[in-house]
Amino acid sequence: MTRPTLQDHLEGWSQADALRRDVADAVLALAGAGLKISELLAAGPLAGPLATVRGYHADGDSQKELDLIADDLVRESLAGTPVALYGSEEADAAVLLDAAGTLAVAVDPLDGSSNIDSNATVGTIFSILPYAGADSLLQPGRAQLAAGFLLYGPQTALVLTVGVGTQIYILDRASGAFLLAEERALVLPETAEYAINASNLRHWDIAIRCYVEDCLAGVDGPREKDFNTRWVASMVADVFRILVRGGVYLYPGDARRGYGQGRLRLVYEANPVAFLMEQAQGSATDGRLPILDLIPLSLHQRVPLVFGSRAEVERIARYHRDAAAMPERSPLFARRGLLRA
Numbered sequence: 001m002t003r004p005t006l007q008d009h010l011e012g013w014s015q016a017d018a019l020r021r022d023v024a025d026a027v028l029a030l031a032g033a034g035l036k037i038s039e040l041l042a043a044g045p046l047a048g049p050l051a052t053v054r055g056y057h058a059d060g061d062s063q064k065e066l067d068l069i070a071d072d073l074v075r076e077s078l079a080g081t082p083v084a085l086y087g088s089e090e091a092d093a094a095v096l097l098d099a100a101g102t103l104a105v106a107v108d109p110l111d112g113s114s115n116i117d118s119n120a121t122v123g124t125i126f127s128i129l130p131y132a133g134a135d136s137l138l139q140p141g142r143a144q145l146a147a148g149f150l151l152y153g154p155q156t157a158l159v160l161t162v163g164v165g166t167q168i169y170i171l172d173r174a175s176g177a178f179l180l181a182e183e184r185a186l187v188l189p190e191t192a193e194y195a196i197n198a199s200n201l202r203h204w205d206i207a208i209r210c211y212v213e214d215c216l217a218g219v220d221g222p223r224e225k226d227f228n229t230r231w232v233a234s235m236v237a238d239v240f241r242i243l244v245r246g247g248v249y250l251y252p253g254d255a256r257r258g259y260g261q262g263r264l265r266l267v268y269e270a271n272p273v274a275f276l277m278e279q280a281q282g283s284a285t286d287g288r289l290p291i292l293d294l295i296p297l298s299l300h301q302r303v304p305l306v307f308g309s310r311a312e313v314e315r316i317a318r319y320h321r322d323a324a325a326m327p328e329r330s331p332l333f334a335r336r337g338l339l340r341a
């Protein structure tokens with residue numbers, strides 16, 4: 001079976017449309033950077049001290065050696081493409097690459113960087129917007145022209161949307177090309193799997209506690225079915241799993257200092273993932289509004305994030321909107337509660 005390459009697929013989509021061709025150029029450049037990052041990760045310690053902490057963001061998050069190398073590789077790959085503005089999770093401000101360019105690109109060069117030295121899956125997330133001046137990266141997620149991520153696992157994958165479904169490509173190492181593996185990824189609407197860092201349980205608000213409590217109660221609780229937990233601590237790996245077999249991912253705001261709006265960044269992480277989810281018939285919310293409708297106020301703004309199978313995302317949003325929707329409030333379930341504060 002001959003599979004289309006990423007390049008074939010993008011050429012078929014862009015045809016003679018100038019802006020689409022620019023998007024295709026940017027995506028191919030990002031794929032090229034991804035190939036280099038995947039080679040570094042495959043070599044691990046043989047490629048140097050990739051997990052060594054080299055600095056800190058203003059909000060206290062550490063920057064590892066590979067965070068910085070990946071940022072350089074991505075920025076270099078975009079030079080010479082039609083990208084005007086490059087914003088990176090690793091830099092305070094966006095940089096102008098080419099004032100004549102048509103695109104603005106926001107990148108999380110390495111997502112899941114706490115996993116670098118554990119030989120677990122990490123990735124590179126990107127969001128492509130039309131360039132409209134210095135504040136281009138503050139457009140709402142609905143304005144995205146394309147979004148996706150590279151995943152560095154047993155397979156190196158590229159998950160992409162240009163607004164026509166969500167595609168999955170796998171790197172063919174022999175040719176160096178990304179080959180189409182799934183033309184229309186679809187997130188199952190229902191699931192019995194959820195992903196959350198449960199060590200933060202005591203800091204969650206009542207809606208999140210109630211949701212997780214319902215799942216943990218399994219067949220004996222109000223959901224009347226058993227759930228399974230999955231948490232990779234690499235959002236990209238959780239996104240990929242949800243695309244192939246459903247599930248829901250939660251990184252809510254919590255009561256820890258600096259975590260009122262959760263951990264994930266709207267521009268670099270939540271918007272591209274929300275676009276991929278919606279294009280795969282999943283959904284993404286901050287607990288109240290669809291992520292793609294939010295208007296970013298600053299480049300590094302964090303946002304509570306819940307995405308995945310539609311029925312679960314909708315349930316969690318309902319718990320936030322309407323306390324009465326939480327089964328925990330029912331006197332019957334209250335007697336069985338596992339996690340009561």
Ligand SMILES: O=P(O)(O)OC[C@H]1O[C@](O)(COP(=O)(O)O)[C@@H](O)[C@@H]1O
Binds near residue numbers: 089110113197236263
């Ligand atoms: O360590 P925690 O709090 O469980 O957070 C893990 C989450 O943080 C992230 O690693 C954030 O991304 P970065 O590695 O780019 O900072 C997500 O990929 C992951 O789901």
Ligand SMILES: [Mg+2]
Binds near residue numbers: 111269
């Ligand atoms: Mg990240």
Ligand SMILES: [Mg+2]
Binds near residue numbers: 109110112
């Ligand atoms: Mg990162």
